[in-house]
Amino acid sequence: MHSARSAGGPPRVAILAFAETSASVLYGMHDFFHAAGRDWGLIEHGTPGPSLMASVVVSADGTPLTVANGVRVCPDCRLDALAEPDLVCIPELAVVPTEPLGARFDAECAWLRDAYAGGAVIASACSGALLMAQAGLLDGEAATTHWAFCGALAERFPEVRVQCQRSLVVAGDGQRLVMAGGGTTWQDLALYLIARFAGVEAAMQLARVNLIDWHHVGQQPFARLSASRQTDDALIARAQVWAATHYAEPAPVAAMAELTGLSERAFVRRFRQVTGMSPLAYVHAVRIEEAKQMLEATRLPIEAIAEELGYEDASFFSRLFKREVKLTPARYRRKFGDLREVLREAAGHAH
Template structure:
């Protein structure tokens, strides 16, 4: 759709017959040349089979939808065939672009080693564990280096597509296309969309009790020393058990909890920032603002303006 819109705008703006010709052409390909079934069940026809010998200016990898990435990565024949095709295209000068879980394919082929990359924020920890040689910038919407473009969560494919228009048809047309399709090219961070409280699925009863206590005493201002006393353990033990169970220190978890509750309050109804700050245990509004921006990339007011639910009008 983005490429088609760019062609339409280019033809509309062109003054000569040559300028009115389509500037961008594309093919949709699969490994075996057969139609692909999307995760939603939709059948997607393709134009043909992937042929590494046919040169392209750019390759855009779609994102596979897998809850179990081990199962996907374990398909070595498929991964190997894709890697071979991608290497042949890149060696011939093609730009490679991927978004969301498609970045796993670039990483498996070795393209991201020593280069910056991003992925869906919920996959960041898993991605970093699998590919330690990659310079992961999980908060960024797009990274780019050496003809390798990496996009974040699913809708970043729109930003990637506009970037490809800019590379091959000019930045002026790219800007026109983004405006026509209401694509926000100023999105530079995924941070404001990130859930800070992942479900780690741990089985540590001490940590579970600590989490419950933190939530219950959030407004009063939970202190780690008091929390350790309540649980009848040392602060050192509490820190160790937290890191073992969920990978972060209890203070970090407490900060994340406070910001998540603040986000929910800001999203749900009109509310003063002072009230939000006090509700999550911060008497100092400036401290709350600083931490909120550090965690989300936005000020509390900016977050409220962007994400607050609007009541319908009759």
């Protein structure tokens, strides 16, 4: 976790609202922060888990406003009503890149300076970095922003080291300045911040739930078959619980049938009726999910992972994995192992 400032509860997140933004990024981040921890519990256990971050929308005066894309936004409170946020997020700034900001954001800039001086992490999505620069927070620091604003940021704030090619930049005292580039990189930003404040696993879970793919290879790698599908059939539920921890057994279907007291034929028929899949397919699905975790979190050779999962033939495991996930184990590791490393590094910045 990031800070002892929120020792009595989840980290306090303030998302800054102003007329020159859009609702998609503002409420997209708001939703992500509330979903961290909550949605995974719903999918895995049938009951929402606790939200791991407490997010509110704030504005200069706290009154309802219409943002740039015509959506009506109702902030939760005014700036001076939120004491010591742990994290402040600035959505994109919908202005002409060359347009000077003048004094129109003086209240927001003063508040950002105070929050940063008080120990908060300040993060911006897209062109929101302009507001960080206007507040003087980026002087002498590396920064990034939407590609269309990089030139203006460099020209108007020459002390800022603009790194336009990077989609995510972390800088400042204690690595407390975080900037994402344009478009949907606000999703990468939200994942980074969730990893930093709530843990790597929470960020990975949110990525899977929301099908977030940093490299656009498709949705299937994020799909997770729950290893604990909810069922009212006590015998089948008992078999599922057993499979969750004994998936590497050499004859899992026979073992599950014995556990339930049914004949293997009757067990297979009943399991399919309850879950919509065969017991063996279920065990394979559980193994594949465990394989994903091992590929993400360890450097074990693929052959060793296959053996750990109960597959004597590593090539069979690789074919099965590719059929189900649409990526080879090696490609999955490169993709999600790298993502986990980025998020682990983010969590490290909390300390």
